[in-house]
Amino acid sequence: xxNIDQPTEMxxxxxxxxxxxxxxxxxxxxxxxxxxxxxxxxxTFLSYNVLDGLEEKGRFSSFLSRSKGYSYLxxxxxxxxxSASYLCAVRDKVDSGYALNFGKGTSLLVTP
Amino acid sequence: KAGVTQTPRYLIKTRGQQVTLSCSPISxxxxxxxxxxxxGQGLQFLFEYFSETQRxxxxxxxxxxxxxxxxxxxxxxxxxxxLGDSALYLCASSTVAGGSYEQxxxxxxxxxxx
Numbered sequence: 001x002x003n004i005d006q007p008t009e010m011x012x013x014x015x016x017x018x019x020x021x022x023x024x025x026x027x028x029x030x031x032x033x034x035x036x037x038x039x040x041x042x043x044t045f046l047s048y049n050v051l052d053g054l055e056e057k058g059r060f061s062s063f064l065s066r067s068k069g070y071s072y073l074x075x076x077x078x079x080x081x082x083s084a085s086y087l088c089a090v091r092d093k094v095d096s097g098y099a100l101n102f103g104k105g106t107s108l109l110v111t112p
Numbered sequence: 113k114a115g116v117t118q119t120p121r122y123l124i125k126t127r128g129q130q131v132t133l134s135c136s137p138i139s140x141x142x143x144x145x146x147x148x149x150x151x152g153q154g155l156q157f158l159f160e161y162f163s164e165t166q167r168x169x170x171x172x173x174x175x176x177x178x179x180x181x182x183x184x185x186x187x188x189x190x191x192x193x194x195l196g197d198s199a200l201y202l203c204a205s206s207t208v209a210g211g212s213y214e215q216x217x218x219x220x221x222x223x224x225x226x
Contacts, residue, residue, distance in 0.1 A: 031213055042202055042217040043155070050213070087155065091213070097167025100145065100204075100215070102155040 004103035006088050011109045012078055020073045020086050020106045028093030033100065034062050034073045035087040043087055046073070075108075083110045114139065116205050116218035124224045130191040133221045137184050137205030144186040145215070146178060149200040158201075161186055190223075198225045 004024045012018040024032070031050040035043035047055055049064035049071065061074040075082055085105040092099050117136045125131050137144050146158040157170040161180035178188040184205075190197055200222050206215035 033215065035217075042219050045214065045216055048213055048215075089155075094168050097160050097162065099157045099160065099168050099170060100147075101157060102147075104154045 006103040009107045022071045022088030031091040033089040037085045118218040135186045135203030141205035141207045143206045147202045193225045
């Protein structure tokens, strides 16, 4: 089994930067995902990290430290449309395949 | 390239009935995974299929089953429905591209059990 922890809620101001943290414990780590999910919609893929370090994609960056079981998602120049739930998910090697196990999500509210 | 499609989008069933949900992955993707999402439990892994073989199964009762066809399309079946099975069922297709793993979700099937 594994534990994936991320804050339940965060609030930030339009134009600001916000960092959403995720810690995990797993026995067969095979990558970490970040997804964005707006209410009533399916999750949208944001990033995938399998090696340590920072991956940057426009306004979104994701960092991974495998030794610390830690990742963060950094959102810059926040826009109102960034208000959503952000899901951290760990891909775990199990038996002959893989399972993607999700945290409960961080609900981000961007205010004017 | 078309995204992941799921049918039906909405479904209402009665306790005790059974239901079959369908998922068509992105063209070229051979791996399909299924998830259940509820407000209380969040997103939970159901099973993963690759080349018609179930590679892994999450912690769900045997009432939940699935299969994958040779064209990578997948179905999941829930028998003897219970009220607690009411949820959004998400299918995701995945592939390895440029050395990186990518997974994309379909819009989901919202199942309501009454």
